[in-house]
Amino acid sequence: MKIAVIGLGGTGSAALRFLAQSGHNAVGYEQFHIGHEHGSSHGESRIIRYTYPDVLYTQMMSDSYKLWFDLEKEAEEELFIRCGGLYFGDKNDRDVLATEQALIASNLPYERLNAEQVKEKHPAFHLYPHEIALFQKDSGFLRATRCVEANIRLAKTYGAIVQENTKVQEVYTKDNKTFVRSNSCEEEYDRVIVTAGPWMSSLFKSLDLPLVTTRQQIVYLNINDHNEYFQANGTFPVWIDSTDNLYGFPNDGQITGIKLAYHHCGEIISDLDAERAPVDESYIEEIRGYAKKRFPNLGSDVTYSQTCVYTNTPNADFIIDRVPNQSNVFLVSGCSGHGFKFTVLLGKIISMMATDDNGYQRDLSRFKISNFL
Ligand SMILES: Cc1cc2nc3c(=O)[nH]c(=O)nc-3n(C[C@H](O)[C@H](O)[C@H](O)COP(=O)(O)OP(=O)(O)OC[C@H]3O[C@@H](n4cnc5c(N)ncnc54)[C@H](O)[C@@H]3O)c2cc1C
Structure with a gap:
């Protein structure tokens, strides 16, 4: 089949690779260059983990x-650094308790640690006596930009065509034929997959998807002393503070210091194509305040900072479906700030759906467009 993939971030790049590998005539469109920093899939690190307060995930x-x-x-x-993960919070935190239940239900190994045990195993962390942590050894981080680049490199090897700096203006179906119109040409396809991340709504205005795009910020702080406490060799795991809603990483080996961020949604972005402001001073101050209490060996110097976009659905569930009234068009959206670890799977699922392969065994009804309209 001749299949277009629109948007080559984490999800689209994976879909393109799977399609080309299966022998389809796959064409990928990306409005910027591969690995650009305007969307959601760039940077040195994205947490990968089983630890979810939701057994399906x-x-x-x-x-x-x-x-x-x-x-x-x-x-x-090497794209995945397995350094273990700590999911912690107040001992009554609903999500910590639900995450533990999901690990048990899924038969996955984990350790439940109190503040002292965390200190012993991971000396950079300071937890309070009222907090508990779940340690799961398979957590770690993915080198996001390199994952996208690897997918694209392989997709090309398998015969895919990649059109960079090519913005798709419209996907439409007429007389049962589906067309992709870009800033350079118009082409007919048997199937079209749209993985446009934050720009999804602009391609499906009439669908009125409840997607909200927000500006997210990340900050790296310097390590003051005990550099060895912050390394990705198991000493410093990736972490999520469920109660305060922050997360972070060990030193990633590429950028000085360690990365921390708030997970809660930032300000709404109304114009995705406008230049984005750098990280706010007030945000940096909040991160410093948190780090001072949680990681006594960290300094307060910002060694790097960056902004990124979340594409949020109201309940943070993804949207994975065929588009209503356009039976040859499929979309994945609403990764809601937790999607990178799934992008390779989402690319696989959507490429299977688009090629009439019903082999994916899990119930995906939660992710249907109709749940969001
Ligand atoms: C700061 C931050 C931290 C995060 N941390 C984590 C984490 O630790 N773990 C985790 O699992 N997830 C994390 N996420 C979420 C994760 O990164 C995203 O869910 C994921 O990258 C979304 O991938 P995507 O392919 O759907 O979208 P994108 O990566 O945004 O890709 C969409 C692509 O489509 C292109 N495009 C759009 N419109 C068009 C068009 N009309 N024509 C051509 N091309 C088009 C865009 O340019 C873009 O390249 C984080 C996100 C952010 C912002």
Whole structure:
């Protein structure tokens, strides 16, 4: 089949690779260059974990992990750093308790640690006596930009065509034929997959998807002393503070210091194409305040900072479906700030849907467009 993939971030790049690998005539469109920093899939690190307060996501991660390992093998490149993960919060935190239940239900190993045990194993962390942590050894981080680049490199090897700096203006169906109109040409396709991330709504205005795009900020702070406490060799795991809603990483080996960020949604972006302001001073101050209490060996110097976009659905569930009234068009959207770890799986699922392959075994009814309209 001749299939277009529109938007080559984490999800689209994976879909393109799977389609080309299966022998389809796959064409990818990307409005910027591959690996650009205007969307959601760029940077040195995205957390990968089973630890979810929701058993479906935990179980889907089993499928996703396998596909990441395949990608690493095919690309002959280290893309996943397994350094373990701490999911912590107040001992009554609903999400910590639900996450523990999801791990048990999925038969996954984990350790429940109190503040002292965390200090012993991971000396950079300061937890309070009222807090508990779940340590899960398979957590870690993915090198996001390199994952996208690896997918694209392999997709091209399998015969895909990649059109960079090509913005798709419209996807439409007329007389049962589906067309993609870009800033350079118009082309007919058997199937079209749209993985446009934050720009999704602009291609499907009439659908009125409830997507909200927000400006997110990340900050790296310097390590003051005990550099060895912050390394990705198991000493410093990736972490999520469920109660205060922050997350972070060990030193990623590329950028000085360690990365921390708030997960809660930032300000709404009304014009995605406008230049974005750099990270706010007030945000940096909040991060410093948190770090001072949580990581006593961290400094307060910002070694790097960056902004990024979340594309949020009201309940943070993804949207994965065929487009109503356009039976040849499929979309994935609403990754809601937690989608990177799934992008390889989402690319696989949507490429299967678009090629009439019903082989994916999990119930995806939660992700249907009709749930969001
Ligand atoms: C700061 C931050 C931290 C995050 N941390 C994590 C984490 O730790 N773990 C995790 O799992 N997830 C995390 N996420 C979420 C994750 O990064 C995203 O969910 C994921 O990258 C979304 O991928 P995507 O392919 O759907 O979208 P994108 O990466 O945005 O890709 C969409 C692509 O479509 C292109 N495009 C759009 N419109 C058009 C058009 N008309 N024509 C051509 N091309 C078009 C865009 O240019 C873009 O390249 C984080 C996100 C942010 C912003």
